Amino acid sequence: MTPPSPPTPTLRRRALKLLTSGHYDISTLKITFAEASSGGTEMCHVRLSCTATFRGDVYPVALAFDLASKTFCGPPKSLGACVTSCVICSHMVGELVLISIIQSCTKSLEQLKLLLPEPVLEMQALQVP
Numbered sequence: 001m002t003p004p005s006p007p008t009p010t011l012r013r014r015a016l017k018l019l020t021s022g023h024y025d026i027s028t029l030k031i032t033f034a035e036a037s038s039g040g041t042e043m044c045h046v047r048l049s050c051t052a053t054f055r056g057d058v059y060p061v062a063l064a065f066d067l068a069s070k071t072f073c074g075p076p077k078s079l080g081a082c083v084t085s086c087v088i089c090s091h092m093v094g095e096l097v098l099i100s101i102i103q104s105c106t107k108s109l110e111q112l113k114l115l116l117p118e119p120v121l122e123m124q125a126l127q128v129p
């Protein structure tokens with residue numbers, strides 16, 4: 001299997017914008033361990049909800065990691081709900097960056113949640129005075 005292509009500068013910019021604009025809700029973080037059906041390797045799936053950029057839709061982005069080699073597995077093992085997630089998309093790259101922040105952070109998830117941007121849907125739900 002060929003690894004996914006490296007992200008383009010535009011894709012990286014969009015991923016950073018998603019992350020800094022509160023499109024990920026860290027309270028939806030779910031981690032699942034499973035054995036891959038092809039090859040029997042043990043996998044870890046990290047799943048987060050991501051709010052679409054222009055619509056208010058929220059959809060899951062699930063990234064897969066091979067635990068034996070400690071590597072990221074691109075699609076089809078990693079999945080997003082958008083059209084471009086069959087290759088790799090800004091939603092996946094943004095989640096990869098967020099996962100690396102979580103891994104390197106010494107704070108609890110609750111403390112980290114306070115440091116991250118407010119989820120965009122919570123901001124939209126606030127009444128404008």
Ligand SMILES: [Zn+2]
Nearest residue numbers: 080082089091
């Ligand atoms: Zn996507």
